[in-house]
Amino acid sequence: MPNHSKLPTYPASLWKEQDSDNTFSPLTEDVSADVTVIGAGITGITAAYLLAKEGLKVALLEAGRVIGGTTGFTTAKISSQHGLIYQDLINQHGQEKARLYYEANKKGLSFIQDCINELQIDCDFQTLPSFIYSTSKEMEQKVEEEANAYLKLGINGGFAHKGDLTLPFSINNAVMMRDQAQFHPVKYLNGLLRAFTKLGGKVYEDTRATDIQKNSSIVETENGFEVKSKHIIVSTHYPFNDRNGLLFSRLHVERSYALAAKITEENIPDGMYLNAEKPTRSIRSATGPNGEKLLLLGGEGHPTGQNDRDTLTNYEKLADFGARYFDIDEIPYHWSSQDIFSLDSLPYIGPIQSGSENVLIATAYAKWGMTNGTIAACILKDTILNKENPYKDLFHPSRNEMDFSSAKNFVKENATVAKELIKGKIKRESRSIEELEYDEGGIIQLDGKKVGAYKDKEGTCHILKPTCTHMGCDVVWNDAERSWDCPCHASRFSYKGDVLEGPATKPLKRIDS
Numbered sequence: 001m002p003n004h005s006k007l008p009t010y011p012a013s014l015w016k017e018q019d020s021d022n023t024f025s026p027l028t029e030d031v032s033a034d035v036t037v038i039g040a041g042i043t044g045i046t047a048a049y050l051l052a053k054e055g056l057k058v059a060l061l062e063a064g065r066v067i068g069g070t071t072g073f074t075t076a077k078i079s080s081q082h083g084l085i086y087q088d089l090i091n092q093h094g095q096e097k098a099r100l101y102y103e104a105n106k107k108g109l110s111f112i113q114d115c116i117n118e119l120q121i122d123c124d125f126q127t128l129p130s131f132i133y134s135t136s137k138e139m140e141q142k143v144e145e146e147a148n149a150y151l152k153l154g155i156n157g158g159f160a161h162k163g164d165l166t167l168p169f170s171i172n173n174a175v176m177m178r179d180q181a182q183f184h185p186v187k188y189l190n191g192l193l194r195a196f197t198k199l200g201g202k203v204y205e206d207t208r209a210t211d212i213q214k215n216s217s218i219v220e221t222e223n224g225f226e227v228k229s230k231h232i233i234v235s236t237h238y239p240f241n242d243r244n245g246l247l248f249s250r251l252h253v254e255r256s257y258a259l260a261a262k263i264t265e266e267n268i269p270d271g272m273y274l275n276a277e278k279p280t281r282s283i284r285s286a287t288g289p290n291g292e293k294l295l296l297l298g299g300e301g302h303p304t305g306q307n308d309r310d311t312l313t314n315y316e317k318l319a320d321f322g323a324r325y326f327d328i329d330e331i332p333y334h335w336s337s338q339d340i341f342s343l344d345s346l347p348y349i350g351p352i353q354s355g356s357e358n359v360l361i362a363t364a365y366a367k368w369g370m371t372n373g374t375i376a377a378c379i380l381k382d383t384i385l386n387k388e389n390p391y392k393d394l395f396h397p398s399r400n401e402m403d404f405s406s407a408k409n410f411v412k413e414n415a416t417v418a419k420e421l422i423k424g425k426i427k428r429e430s431r432s433i434e435e436l437e438y439d440e441g442g443i444i445q446l447d448g449k450k451v452g453a454y455k456d457k458e459g460t461c462h463i464l465k466p467t468c469t470h471m472g473c474d475v476v477w478n479d480a481e482r483s484w485d486c487p488c489h490a491s492r493f494s495y496k497g498d499v500l501e502g503p504a505t506k507p508l509k510r511i512d513s
Contacts, residue, residue, distance in 0.1 A: 006331045007259075007315055011481060013073050013335040014260045014296070015186045017289045022193070024066065024203040027225045033059040033202070035384060036219050036229040038209045041071035042189060042369055043362045044235035046377035049192045052199040054385060059227050060201060061219070063208035063236075067189050069501065070237050070369060073337035075258055075282050075298045076185045077272050078112055080105035081130040081157070081177040082368045084142050084276055085345060086149035092344060097394055099153045101346065104391040108371030109181060111378065112188070121191030124287045125183040130272045131160055133167070133174035139276035140172040147175045166269040167283075168325045182272060182284055185370065209234075210505045212241045217358055222505070231384045232359045235376075238340060238490065239352065239361045240502040247348065247397070248471075248503075251364060252341040253490035256301035257314045259334040260286055260294040263326045268295050281321060288332075297322050301367075304338060305487030311336075311480035336481060338490060338501055339367045349376045349395035350383060360384070361397060433461055441477040441484075441495060451511055452477065452484055454495040463511040464497045470504040484508060 033056075037048045040062035048060045062068070080102050089098035116125050134140045147159045157177035165174055197203065208222040212232060219227045234241055242248055273283040282298035299321075300314035315334050322328050342348055342364035351357045360380050365372035375391060382389040393399070431444045433453055441454035443466055452466035452475065466475050466484065473488035483500055484493040491504035498507050 006261075006328065007312075007319055007334055008332065011315075011335050012333055014286060014288070014294070014333040015074070015076065015184060016072050016335075017333075022197075024062075024205040026206040027061070027204040027221055027223050027227070030226045030228070031059060031202070032228040033057045034229060035059070035231045035233065036061065036217075036227045037233045037235060038219065038240075039063075039069070039234065039236035040066040040193075040203065040205075041069045041235060041237065042185065042373035043376045043380075044233065045189050045192050045196065046374055047233055047235065047380050048201055049196040049199075050377060050381040051384065052196050052201040054381070056384075058196075058201045059229065060196070060203045061207045061209055061221065061227065062203070062205050063222075063499070065205055066193065066203065067186050070337045070339070071185055071189065071373070073258075073335045074185055074369060075284065075296060075367075076286075076370060077130065077180070077182050077282075077284060077368075078109050078370045079130045079177065079180040079272065079368070080109065080155075080371060081132065081180060081274075082366060083274060084132060084146045084175075086153060086155070087142075087145045089345060090149055090152065093346070095152060098149070100391060100394050102153055102155055104375045104394070105368070105371040107378070107391075108374035111374050112183070112370070113181070115192065116183075116188065119191050119195050121188055123184045123187035123191065125181060125188075127179055127181050128271050129157075129160075129164070130177045130180035130274075131165055131174045132274050132276055133160075133165060133171040134276040135169075135171055136277055137172070143173050143175050143276055150175065150177075164271075165273070166271065167273065168267065168269075180272060182286075184287065208499070208505060209236075209240065212359060230358060233380050233384075234352070234359065234361045235373075236502055237338065237363065238501065238503045239363055240505050241359065241361075242352065242503065247352070247361075247363070248489055250343050250348075251489075253304045254301045254339050254341070255304050255311075255336050255485075256280070256298060256339060256367065257318055257334070257336045258282075258296060258298040259315060259318050259322070259331050260288070260296050261322055261326070261328045262288075262292070262330045262332065263295050263322075263328050265293045267326055268293055279317070294333075295322065295326055295328075301339070303487070304490035304492070305476050305478075305485040311478045315480060338492070339369075340364045340490075341366050346399075347372050347376060347395050348397040349379050350392065350397050352397055354398065433463075436461070439482075441479065441482065443474075443477070446511075452508070454482065456495070462495050462497075464493075465509040465511060467508070468493075468504055469499075469506040469508065470502075475508070 160174040160176035211220040280299035362376035436455040468486040475484040492500040
């Protein structure tokens, strides 16, 4: 039987073992800049660095700690191979746009490599081939179609020989992309942050942006201070400033899971791997904090807040897979992340709406933020400097994605949100606070009202109103992360009610027991 005792009690990201070299003070006064960048992940930090390099005065705001969002909880593959997408992109957008998408992500990879060389960043960067493999007859056909798409688009790759793959199980076929890469994202972004601050850039941690004043360039913060600038970049993963709901109905959010395991080093496969089937299995090597080689497994994605089993089961499934094919000694790290999808498989990068061209967003990278987030920063920099960019129109947020398949996604996504909104309101709970075990959370009845409660290891109860402060959906308990997750638009809150991930900007209301 699998030994799940190898999973630590609390999640921790391998990448977060090395946090930022510096801590930065919160905003304590009103300031002005040429550009305000909100969100210090890969897009925000890269854009801030590029703009500072051009001589602009840049203020970078982060609600928590820098690199504390999805970028710190990724599998950190730097690749243009984003699942079996190129045949779909050709069918949906045509050959020219599919090729442009590949080129944009290829440019993102080469940009990262150039920065590493120029700034001498030690971040475990490694060039490797990337593979998608099938283990079923149905997906064997899909892999074949993808290899044909590579041929049409002139992609550096194609059918892989089975001997190219060093996996401990048999496969049907595989498609490969040459010269892809992997790295340590936190070490890389620490290098960019150092370069940014040397150029005079300002970073403000623990400074949550709560609003952008309508028809102005003033960012309001939770601290009560303001930042005034000519341009604003919202790189908060999920745009918190979607005042008119132009994007909420066009975004789908999923959580996915990862673990890093200690196994015999020679049994760790060379290359980066992704299966074609569901559930997803992502496989790569990684370097641990003491230089040891680890096996990194990812997968088990599901819509945020919508899970038909305990969240912890997702980690256990990955651990089962690892135990089945690799001799796992220990699992020192496991973590999860949030990924945002658009209607038509392309990110949204640029002005959020006409009339507010100075407010730019970047979101919906699916699970591929390292390259998409990097090229987004390049596009946003060029937009602010009024320069041409070959990828600008491809990713523009106001593009019309409403072909047949996108329209189906639009209807499905909004029907799901409506269903979750109603389901949370009518669901009755009969458990009482006394029934909660230590280190357990859930919806309970308290004085005839439905509340959210978590009983910590000391037996202290943290009681909250379980209504998301974004649009009023009922949140659900996530037992693996000890968080409250919203099934409608994927805001997440700590067991104390603090905002972990937007679009919500206000905490859950606390209730005195």
